[in-house]
Ligand code: SAH
């Protein structure tokens with residue numbers, strides 16, 4: 001019998017060290033911001049109102065400069081500037097695909113980099129946000145899983161990606177202008193780099209800020225968290241975030257899922273399905289999305305499709321099955337299933353009464369598609385090492 005390797009989570013969040021003890025207000029929850037304001041001598045009686053005012057400036061109007069907060073007294077603004085900053089990740093590069101997809105490389109504290117992808121569609125615009133630098137899990141088909149370096153992002157660095165994209169899209173509202181209902185950035189998916197449920201608190205706080213009625217105001221129905229199956233955090237996600245849930249399912253037997261999604265060795269298919277049963281009710285969401293990457297000759301037979309349906313049906317989980325054509329990356333050990341195979345698989349699912357959309361790969365020319373994200377510096381570092389090795393240095 002083989003010994004199950006533990007899946008360790010040796011990740012830490014290192015908050016940004018700012019010069020002279022300055023604190024970044026971005027990413028603080030309302031109670032945390034209140035504490036911060038009290039700590040600089042804001043009178044107790046005013047604290048709630050000040051939080052509301054500053055919150056609106058930051059998250060509704062996109063203001064980064066205390067001096068622009070004109071409903072605050074001048075000396076109070078100066079005091080804020082002495083102690084606080086309003087800081088978001090810095091854009092290092094931006095690539096635009098021929099299909100309009102934008103991929104940003106952003107730099108966070110410590111010089112680490114993560115990727116953020118904006119995907120424009122006819123009726124919506126989706127921002128694919130990262131929750132970690134790299135990922136501790138090692139799903140065998142995922143490029144991010146091959147990146148060694150891992151650290152959790154802070155809540156400010158997560159919601160900061162949304163603010164960065166709004167900057168780039170020019171989407172902060174003008175004061176006094178009529179409310180624009182068609183948003184360029186209308187949806188968030190936590191499907192970038194990292195496993196969001198291994199960074200629960202920061203992801204939760206960031207999404208709460210994105211949903212807050214006095215700021216970015218995205219509905220929880222327009223936020224989707226994708227997890228590889230961190231079972232103990234699923235109930236908490238329903239209770240404390242209440243967003244839409246997507247599961248990286250990808251296989252219909254434990255034998256195959258153990259290889260594709262190794263966290264399955266810790267929490268197997270049965271345990272995962274048990275945890276999913278109560279999600280829609282507790283979170284008041286309609287369906288769970290089952291993500292299924294189509295890998296040629298690995299998980300794409302008719303039998304797999306039938307087994308998948310049976311697993312979902314037997315457990316009575318309201319579901320939609322999102323088929324993802326495998327996106328190749330340099331050195332990937334798998335191939336994409338043929339279009340005919342993907343269509344046949346989708347057909348079986350559809351006939352069983354479940355929606356089975358096939359995800360169109362976006363931004364492939366700039367390596368921005370699902371599972372292709374791995375920071376460019378990490379790639380560059382690797383290739384430089386390779387070059388040196390080849391040159392006999
Ligand atoms: N860690 C989370 C979220 C990030 S991955 C998770 O695993 O769910 C976002 C989605 O892309 C997941 O469904 C993941 O399985 C999928 N994915 C990863 N690599 C891929 C690849 N090379 N081609 C297609 N989809 C991939």
Ligand code: SF4
Pocket residue numbers: 135136137138139142143144145146192193194195228248
């Ligand atoms: Fe991590 Fe998700 Fe990639 Fe797996 S698929 S390695 S959990 S980012």
